[in-house]
Amino acid sequence: MVHAEVDPRRCCGYRLCVDVAPDVFAINAAGKAETLVGDIPVGLVVAARAASHECPSAAITIRDADRQQ
Template identity: 40%
Template sequence: MKLFLDSTRCQGYGLCQEHAPDLVELDEWGYAAVLAADVPPGEEETARACAASCPNSALRLEK
């Protein structure tokens, strides 16, 4: 499973980082940066919650 960020959709809410601090960090302006495109084993539910938390659908998961 991979986590992808569409940075053009990110508005800097930071909800994704709250749900998945090991997968996403925020830059100095509060915009998301995906730390690990490959979701580690056991982090799938966290990644789903992270992607679902984004109000602008900037994050998506693919198998």
């Protein structure tokens, strides 16, 4: 299983994660990104990883349950 975590202290609300993976990330009322899913469905893992790489503030961490990243 793959999980995404957003560090709200680092998130600047650029919305790139939402543009890249709208089924995984959203912007909350505080203007920060948050995850919409606990376990990322297999079909969305590539998009979630791309969103993590696109984040200018490096606020998104993608973790595989099988191994440490």
